[in-house]
Amino acid sequence: MKHLTKAILIGAALATAACTNPSRFGGDDASRGAGGPGTYAPGSVDDPKSPAYFSARVGDRVLFAVDQSSLSPEARVVLDGQAKWLMDNPDYLAIIEGHADEQGTREYNLALGARRANAVMEYLVAKGIPQSRLKFVSYGKERPLEICSEEACYAKNRRAVTVISVSSLTG
Amino acid sequence: MIARLVALVLACATAFLPVAVQAQSGPLRIEITEGVIEPLPYAVPDFVAETQAAEQFAAEISRVVAADLTGTGLFREIPRDAHIARVSSFGAPVQFADWKAINAQALITGAVSADASGRVVVKFRVWDVFAGQELGQGMQFASDASGFRRLAHKVADQVYSRLTGETPYFDSRVVFVSETGPKDARQKRLAIMDYDGANVQYLTDDSSLVLAPRFSPNGGRVLYTSYETGFPRIHVLTVGDVASQILQVGEGVMSFAPRFSPDGRMVVYSLTQGSNTDIFAMDLASGATRRLTSAPSIETAPSFSPDGQQIVFESDRSGTQQLYVMPATGGEAQRISFGDGRYGTPVWSPRGDRIAFTKQNAGRFHIGVMRTDGSEERLLTASFLDEGPTWAPNGRVIMFSRETQGAQGSSALYSVDISGRNLKRVRTPAGASDPSWGPLQ
Numbered sequence: 001m002k003h004l005t006k007a008i009l010i011g012a013a014l015a016t017a018a019c020t021n022p023s024r025f026g027g028d029d030a031s032r033g034a035g036g037p038g039t040y041a042p043g044s045v046d047d048p049k050s051p052a053y054f055s056a057r058v059g060d061r062v063l064f065a066v067d068q069s070s071l072s073p074e075a076r077v078v079l080d081g082q083a084k085w086l087m088d089n090p091d092y093l094a095i096i097e098g099h100a101d102e103q104g105t106r107e108y109n110l111a112l113g114a115r116r117a118n119a120v121m122e123y124l125v126a127k128g129i130p131q132s133r134l135k136f137v138s139y140g141k142e143r144p145l146e147i148c149s150e151e152a153c154y155a156k157n158r159r160a161v162t163v164i165s166v167s168s169l170t171g
Numbered sequence: 172m173i174a175r176l177v178a179l180v181l182a183c184a185t186a187f188l189p190v191a192v193q194a195q196s197g198p199l200r201i202e203i204t205e206g207v208i209e210p211l212p213y214a215v216p217d218f219v220a221e222t223q224a225a226e227q228f229a230a231e232i233s234r235v236v237a238a239d240l241t242g243t244g245l246f247r248e249i250p251r252d253a254h255i256a257r258v259s260s261f262g263a264p265v266q267f268a269d270w271k272a273i274n275a276q277a278l279i280t281g282a283v284s285a286d287a288s289g290r291v292v293v294k295f296r297v298w299d300v301f302a303g304q305e306l307g308q309g310m311q312f313a314s315d316a317s318g319f320r321r322l323a324h325k326v327a328d329q330v331y332s333r334l335t336g337e338t339p340y341f342d343s344r345v346v347f348v349s350e351t352g353p354k355d356a357r358q359k360r361l362a363i364m365d366y367d368g369a370n371v372q373y374l375t376d377d378s379s380l381v382l383a384p385r386f387s388p389n390g391g392r393v394l395y396t397s398y399e400t401g402f403p404r405i406h407v408l409t410v411g412d413v414a415s416q417i418l419q420v421g422e423g424v425m426s427f428a429p430r431f432s433p434d435g436r437m438v439v440y441s442l443t444q445g446s447n448t449d450i451f452a453m454d455l456a457s458g459a460t461r462r463l464t465s466a467p468s469i470e471t472a473p474s475f476s477p478d479g480q481q482i483v484f485e486s487d488r489s490g491t492q493q494l495y496v497m498p499a500t501g502g503e504a505q506r507i508s509f510g511d512g513r514y515g516t517p518v519w520s521p522r523g524d525r526i527a528f529t530k531q532n533a534g535r536f537h538i539g540v541m542r543t544d545g546s547e548e549r550l551l552t553a554s555f556l557d558e559g560p561t562w563a564p565n566g567r568v569i570m571f572s573r574e575t576q577g578a579q580g581s582s583a584l585y586s587v588d589i590s591g592r593n594l595k596r597v598r599t600p601a602g603a604s605d606p607s608w609g610p611l612q
């Protein structure tokens with residue numbers, strides 16, 4: 001869990017900093033970042049090399065149909081963007097987290113989440129990302145984003161999220 | 172008098188075993204079948220405190236005995252304020268006429284003593300009121316003061332056995348997942364409790380997600396799945412010292428859904444490799460693992476038959492989750508579920524004759540039981556989300572998780588008889604899921 005938490009914390013810190021107080025990155029960076037059009041604070045959501053940019057602009061997640069793990073045309077577009085970003089930023093690693101909605105038994109949903117995450121991983125590998133930079137994990141129905149018991153929520157919970165990581169992959 | 176008693180019992184039991192009638196040693200007998208709908212009336216006057224130190228336990232022990240018996244739905248306690256006779260001494264003659272007058276068919280008397288060292292002793296007798304006879308022999312149990320509720324469960328187990336002819340289940344524990352927080356920030360911890368929800372102890376903190384604990388056959392160890400490493404891995408925990416370690420089950424992204432073999436020497440589990448999840452077995456002594464299924468579909472939730480010869484599991488090889496039975500060494504599997512909907516989480520009954528499962532159909536979840544060949548399917552519950560059945564040690568009762576709907580939804584444990592009757596919530600201090608019912612202690 002350590003590296004996952006770290007990745008999330010770093011992402012959250014960067015995102016928060018970018019939104020609220022760019023100067024927390026340091027006076028020089030901040031003043032340089034504010035220098036003109038087309039510039040940005042490093043690590044901010046506007047920095048194309050930042051995980052925050054990956055999440056917000058490239059799109060870190062794809063959604064799935066009920067009980068399915070096949071990638072929709074929309075999902076493929078997002079994943080093409082993810083593959084390009086990972087190619088352009090070879091220092092980053094990624095963990096793909098697969099999830100299911102609550103309509104299903106616990107063990108089955110774990111396995112289903114693994115299918116979904118693996119489908120994303122295989123797609124990224126096919127697009128040229130080295131397998132060694134990728135790992136996946138399933139949370140089944142344990143980590144819903146949306147908590148209503150309606151299809152509107154379920155649709156958002158049936159997802160695979162690519163989490164960018166800066167530390168080495170272990171576990 | 173026995174004739175009258177038999178008539179009374181027949182009035183409440185549609186199927187009264189002739190064997191029980193002939194067995195003069197135990198004429199008062201309630202037969203647990205579909206037909207039993209009128210609970211057998213009994214009385215438990217407060218147990219007599221024979222020493223001053225026993226006063227704090229005596230009444231409570233008799234209350235736990237009554238809660239156990241009444242909780243089965245098979246027995247009905249006659250309230251203490253209706254009692255005519257007063258039991259002030261364990262050795263005093265039973266005033267059968269007074270108990271008959273209030274229609275108590277069974278009477279349980281008891282006494283408790285406690286000494287300065289904290290040792291508590293409870294003795295009890297069960298009486299067949301209308302026969303004017305003792306049912307079985309008086310017995311006594313002893314423990315330290317902290318174990319006094321177990322003494323009560325042991326007494327209730329004896330009474331249950333003598334009145335039903337069944338093996339009992341009250342002196343047993345349940346390991347489960349304690350849940351707090353909303354659905355999108357839920358914290359989970361392993362916990363253990365008495366079967367009735369008392370004496371909850373936590374086995375893990377909430378720093379890592381934990382799922383689906385499973386007792387070993389003797390109750391000494393617990394298998395569970397933890398995200399401690401960031402990835403789901405099977406852990407094995409010793410209940411006595413709460414020490415846990417990862418089970419090295421082989422290369423895979425995730426290992427989960429573990430369960431012990433009936434002799435406690437093997438673990439069956441699911442291992443995910445790539446997109447595929449299959450079932451494996453591990454010999455705990457040697458660490459040797461063996462693949463039991465090799466299909467591109469999801470194979471999970473394996474459970475041994477009590478003789479250790481077969482394994483029931485779920486697979487979506489047909490396109491949806493269904494139940495299959497295969498030899499414990501792997502090999503060809505027979506599909507056993509053929510009704511509408513999806514079937515998962517099969518668990519073989521300790522009696523060997525039935526399999527409990529979760530069924531999902533038309534947007535509802537059910538706990539059900541079927542014969543091991545899939546016949547005589549019977550759904551016991553229905554709700555927004557019921558899942559994960561576990562059997563009482565005697566195979567008469569099933570406990571499971573029920574999650575309620577919506578943003579405020581939470582999970583709780585329920586139990587139900589395999590007849591479908593006596594559905595009730597098991598009290599836990601917080602939310603609870605994934606129960607695993609341990610052996611009779």
